[in-house]
Amino acid sequence: MxxxxxxxxxxxxxxxxxxxxxxxxxxxxxxxxxxxxxxxxxxxxxxxxxDQLLSQVGDRIFVRLTPAPDALETAMLPTPGRQLVLELMRWVARRLAAERTCYLGLFELRLEAVRRPELRTQLTKVLRSDLDENIRGHLAAGMPGDADTVRLLYFALTGLLLDHFTVPGLHGDRDLDDLIETVVARIVPEA
Known part of the structure; x- marks a missing residue:
């Protein structure tokens, strides 16, 4: 090889x-x-x-989507609160939009994982690790809410980005930043 x-x-x-x-x-x-x-x-x-190609594509997508540690540290500098959650959600959305091809590739891998148990196992492991790290970071930073707050934000952003990339006109004239603000206001408790 x-x-x-x-x-x-x-x-x-x-x-x-x-x-x-x-x-x-x-x-x-x-x-x-x-x-x-x-x-x-x-x-x-x-x-x-x-199968090996699909597996390594998944690994490569996560490499490309993972922010540099210093970028994440900088993003976390402001005081924890709902406003910081909003800014972080917008930051993540901009990063993923900049890597649109990777994110669409990840959606395709998720669909393929329905038919390939080995790929599903790998994606589950990586996505669970990422979600667990987001929950840990959220709680450690003293952000408002709990682990379920992070899960709900994850569900919402995943769905919003799926719509944004695949059927952008679905929400009419509401732009992504506006929708993210609505999500954060409804999910994240006041500090």
């Missing part, structure tokens, strides 16, 4: 684009090679099979 980490990352990034644009059914080695602009057969030198 080939070991060039830069080439592997480029192939995984190409696979994310294919996944976001064509769905899981369109994710083939040939499609990844074409998107990456490499000779046919290159990706099969890096991944044993489609």
């Amino acid at each position: 080939a070991r060039n980490p830069e080439r592997r990352a480029a192939l995984l990034d190409a696979a994310i684009e294919v996944l976001a644009d064509e769905g899981a059914r369109g994710l083939t080695f040939r499609a990844v090679d074409a998107r990456a602009g490499v000779p046919t057969g290159t990706s099969s030198n890096y991944f044993n099979d489609r």
